[in-house]
Amino acid sequence: MRSQCEPPDFGEQDFSQFDFTRWHLDGLTLDAAATAVAGLTEKLFTSDDWRKNIQATLPQFQSRTLEFFKQHLKDLQQERAETAADFENRAKVAEQVTNDFRKSIELTAAPVVLDPVPNVFQASLRAVSEKDPQLGLPGLRVQILDPNDEKTVLLESITDLNGNAALTFPPEIVKDRDQRDTHLQIVDPTGKPLAKFADAICIRVGQTEERVVKVPESTAIDENRNQALETRLERETHARQLAARGDVLRRESAKVLDVLDCRLRDTGEIIAELEKPAPSPATSPAPVTSPAPVISPAPVTSPAPKAPVESPQAKPTEKESPQAKPTRKDSTQAKSAQKESAQARPTRKDSSQVKSTQKESPSSSRRRGKKTR
Numbered sequence: 001m002r003s004q005c006e007p008p009d010f011g012e013q014d015f016s017q018f019d020f021t022r023w024h025l026d027g028l029t030l031d032a033a034a035t036a037v038a039g040l041t042e043k044l045f046t047s048d049d050w051r052k053n054i055q056a057t058l059p060q061f062q063s064r065t066l067e068f069f070k071q072h073l074k075d076l077q078q079e080r081a082e083t084a085a086d087f088e089n090r091a092k093v094a095e096q097v098t099n100d101f102r103k104s105i106e107l108t109a110a111p112v113v114l115d116p117v118p119n120v121f122q123a124s125l126r127a128v129s130e131k132d133p134q135l136g137l138p139g140l141r142v143q144i145l146d147p148n149d150e151k152t153v154l155l156e157s158i159t160d161l162n163g164n165a166a167l168t169f170p171p172e173i174v175k176d177r178d179q180r181d182t183h184l185q186i187v188d189p190t191g192k193p194l195a196k197f198a199d200a201i202c203i204r205v206g207q208t209e210e211r212v213v214k215v216p217e218s219t220a221i222d223e224n225r226n227q228a229l230e231t232r233l234e235r236e237t238h239a240r241q242l243a244a245r246g247d248v249l250r251r252e253s254a255k256v257l258d259v260l261d262c263r264l265r266d267t268g269e270i271i272a273e274l275e276k277p278a279p280s281p282a283t284s285p286a287p288v289t290s291p292a293p294v295i296s297p298a299p300v301t302s303p304a305p306k307a308p309v310e311s312p313q314a315k316p317t318e319k320e321s322p323q324a325k326p327t328r329k330d331s332t333q334a335k336s337a338q339k340e341s342a343q344a345r346p347t348r349k350d351s352s353q354v355k356s357t358q359k360e361s362p363s364s365s366r367r368r369g370k371k372t373r
Contacts, residue, residue: 066274073267080260087253091246098242105235108162109134111210121169122208123201127159127186129225130214135232136163137215137224140194144169144201145183154182161231169203177203186213188220 044050111124125142129135139158142165146152154173157165184200187193195215202209215221 062274066271069267069271069274073264073271076260076264076267080257080264083256083260084253087249087256091249091253094242094246094249098239098246101235101239101242105239108136108164111212112164112166113210114166114208116206116208117168118206119171119174121174121203121205123167123169124208124210125157125159125165125167125184126210126212127163127165127215128212129221129228130216133212133214135225135228136161137221138163138227138231139189139224140215140221141187141189141191142167143185143187145185147181147183147199150183161228163228167201174203174205178205179203184211184213186215188224192220194218194220 111126114122114124116122123144127137127140127142129137137159138161140163142157142159143153144155144167146154155167155169157167159165180203181199182201182203184197185193186195195213197213200211200213
C-alpha cells in the first residue's frame, strides 16, 4: 500500500505525448460547452441568490464541518490504535509459530522421550548417518534379537521421517527377560543387515531407554539419505518463511500506520484552519490607500554656462571644419553693436561732473540755500 502523503510516481513514458507548448494555457480556445459553463458559474457567484441563500449559511456550515472533522479525527486515532495492536499481535503470533517450529525440529534431532508405563519396557531409538549424525534416516527396519537365538526377532519397528523408532516390550517378554540384554539390528526394506549392535538394549520392567545408533555409509542407504536431506531442506525453507512472515507483517504495519499518520496530520491541519477566528471589522486591517500625490516645486534653472574661451594656440583638428568667413551683413551688425556700447559708456566729461558734485562741500550748499531765499 502506497502512502497517500507521498507524490505519485511517474514513468518516463507518461510525458512522451505531453504538449509543453501549452503549459501556461495562454490563449487557449474554449469550446462552446466550456464557455457556457464558465459564464453560468460567473453568474452564479455574482447573483443575489448566492449571497442571500448560500453565502449567509456559510458560518453554520463551517461549524458543522468542524464537528465532522473532529469526530473523524477521533475515529482515525482509534483506528490507528486498533491497527497497530492488530499488527503487533499478528507479528507476535508469527514469531511464536516460528519458535515452536524450530523447537520441533530440534526435538526431532534426538530420540523421542517416552513416559514410563508399569509392567512394560519402552525403548526409543534413532538411526542416523555415520557421516552426518544430525541426519536421521527414514524407512529403516529396527529389530530386537534374542541373545540366545539371534534368528528370533522379539520386536521390530520402522523409522519415521526423523529416523526415530519406538519399541514397546509387552509384559510377557518383560517378565521372562527382565534385567537381560538384547541385540539390536538395522536392516534395509529388503531385509539386508546394515548394522548390528550386541547387548544394546537392557530390558527393565516399567522403565524406558533412549539410544542413538549410527548406520555406516553404503549404497544401500543412499535412497534413505536423500529422502532425509529433502526433508531437512523443506523444514529449513519453511522455518525461513515463518521467520520472514513476522518481518513482512512489521513492514506492512509501518506502511499502513504511515498512511494513517498522514491522514491524522491532514485532518488536524483542516481543524486548525477551521478553528481560526474570523477577522472582525474592529481588528481587520484598514484598507491600504494610495498616498496623495506630492507637488514638487518648480525646478530652479541655473544660468547657462559660459562658452569656454579657446586658447589662441589651439589648432583645429583634422575632423573640425574650417571657420566660416564673416559676411557683409554680419560685419554691419557688429559695427552697430559697437556704437551702442560706446554710447552706454560714460564720457570723460560726465565723469568729471560726477566728481565735482561729490567734492562740493556742505558750506557751499548752505550758500546756495541763502541765495535762494
